[in-house]
Amino acid sequence: MVLTDPTNLRIPGPTPVPPQVVEAMSRPIIPHRSAEFAEMFEGLLAAMKRIFNTKDDVYVVAGTGSTGWEASIVNTLSPGDTVIAAVNGNFGVRFCAVAEKFDLNVVRLDFEWGQPVAPDIVAQALKDHPEAKMVQLVHNETSTGVLNPMQQLGEVIRAHGALFVADSVSGAAGAPVYMDDWQCDIVFTGSQKAFMCPPGLSIMGLGERVWDKTAGAGYHRFLLDFDRIRESARGGSTPSTAPVTLLFGLKAACDMIEAEGLEALYARHTRLGEHTRAGLRKLGLELVAAEGYASPTVTVAWTPEGITAGQIQQALIDRHGIYIATGQAHMADRAIRIGHMGWTAEPELDRTLEALDDVLERIPAAVG
Numbered sequence: 523m524v525l526t527d528p529t530n531l532r533i534p535g536p537t538p539v540p541p542q543v544v545e546a547m548s549r550p551i552i553p554h555r556s557a558e559f560a561e562m563f564e565g566l567l568a569a570m571k572r573i574f575n576t577k578d579d580v581y582v583v584a585g586t587g588s589t590g591w592e593a594s595i596v597n598t599l600s601p602g603d604t605v606i607a608a609v610n611g612n613f614g615v616r617f618c619a620v621a622e623k624f625d626l627n628v629v630r631l632d633f634e635w636g637q638p639v640a641p642d643i644v645a646q647a648l649k650d651h652p653e654a655k656m657v658q659l660v661h662n663e664t665s666t667g668v669l670n671p672m673q674q675l676g677e678v679i680r681a682h683g684a685l686f687v688a689d690s691v692s693g694a695a696g697a698p699v700y701m702d703d704w705q706c707d708i709v710f711t712g713s714q715k716a717f718m719c720p721p722g723l724s725i726m727g728l729g730e731r732v733w734d735k736t737a738g739a740g741y742h743r744f745l746l747d748f749d750r751i752r753e754s755a756r757g758g759s760t761p762s763t764a765p766v767t768l769l770f771g772l773k774a775a776c777d778m779i780e781a782e783g784l785e786a787l788y789a790r791h792t793r794l795g796e797h798t799r800a801g802l803r804k805l806g807l808e809l810v811a812a813e814g815y816a817s818p819t820v821t822v823a824w825t826p827e828g829i830t831a832g833q834i835q836q837a838l839i840d841r842h843g844i845y846i847a848t849g850q851a852h853m854a855d856r857a858i859r860i861g862h863m864g865w866t867a868e869p870e871l872d873r874t875l876e877a878l879d880d881v882l883e884r885i886p887a888a889v890g
C-alpha cells in the first residue's frame with residue numbers, strides 16, 4: 523500500500539509529519555557534545571516542561587512509548603513490590619504484562635472498556651493495599667478512545683502516597699497534560715503521536731518524588747537510568763549518542779505547538795474529537811467511549827452488525843488510499859479507530875468520514 527497523501531494516515535499513531543518537522547530533520551548532523559547541540563537540547567527540554575505544565579524535569583531519550591513503562595519500573599521499584607494497575611483498555615493490559623515480567627505484584631483493577639477509571643475504586647484498592655508503591659494508568663486509552671479523569675485520580679493517589687505514573691502516549695500534545703496539578707510523579711509519551719514526529723523518541727516527565735526512589739530501586743539499569751539521564755541533561759546532552767535528527771524534528775514540532783499556543787492546541791483537538799464523533803454518529807455508528815470521557819485525539823466506534831473492522835480498513839485503503847486502525851484485543855474485529863491528533867484539521871477528517879460513508883454502503887453489498 524502506498525499512501526499518496528501523508529494526511530491519509532488516519533491511525534492513532536504514528537501520525538502525519540508536517541513539512542516543518544521534515545525540514546528540520548534534513549539539517550546536517552551536528553556533534554551531540556557541542557554548544558550548538560546543548561542549546562537546541564536545553565531549548566527542547568524547556569519547551570517540554572511548558573507542554574507538560576510542570577516545574578519539574580522532562581527528559582527525552584531514544585525509545586518509544588513503552589520505554590516509559592520500563593523506565594518507571596526499573597528506576598523506582600524492586601522485584602516483589604506491589605503496583606496497582608487500573609485497566610480500562612488494551613494499553614492498561616500491556617502495562618500489566620510489563621510489570622509481571624519485572625516480577626512485580628500486580629493488583630489489577632479492571633474497568634469496562636469504554637468506561638473511565640473510577641477514582642473511588644482506585645481509592646479503595648489503595649486502602650486494601652497500603653503496601654502499594656505505584657499506581658499506573660493510561661491517561662488517554664488508545665484502544666477505546668477514553669480520556670481518564672486525571673485530576674480526581676491524582677487526588678486519591680497522592681492521599682495514599684504511592685507514585686502516580688501516567689501513560690500519556692496518545693494524549694500529550696493533543697489532550698492537556700497538567701503534570702503538577704494532577705500530582706503525577708511520572709508522565710510519559712512518545713514522539714510519534716500528537717508530537718507529529720517519526721517514532722523513535724521517549725519523552726518522560728519526572729516529578730521530584732522520583733529522585734527519592736532511584737537509590738533504593740532494586741533493578742539493574744543502564745540505558746534507562748534516570749540519574750544518568752539527568753546528569754547528562756545538566757550538561758546539555760544525553761548519556762549515549764543523541765538521536766540528533768529526531769531531536770531536531772521534535773524541537774521544530776514543539777516550536778509549532780508553542781506558536782499555535784497550548785490553549786488553542788487543546789481547543790483544536792477538542793473540536794476535532796467532536797467533529798469526528800458527530801460524523802461517525804451521522805453514519806449510524808455507535809461510539810465506544812462513554813459520554814463525557816471521549817478522547818480529543820482518537821475516536822473508536824463499533825462496526826455495524828455483520829461488518830468487520832478488517833473489511834472496512836481494507837476497503838478504505840483500496841478505494842480511497844486512507845488508512846485507519848482496527849480495534850484491539852477482543853475488539854479487534856468489532857471496532858475501528860481513527861486518529862485525529864497532531865498535524866490535522868477538519869477537512870482531512872471529512873475526507874475520511876466521506877470515504878467511510880462510501881465503503882459502508884458498499885460492504886454489505888459485497889458480502890451479499
Ligand code: PLP
Nearest residue numbers: 586587588613664689691692712
Ligand atoms: N501506551 C499507549 C496508550 C499507546 O497508545 C501506545 C502505542 O500506541 C503505547 C503505550 C506503546 O507505545 P510504543 O508502541 O511507542 O512503544
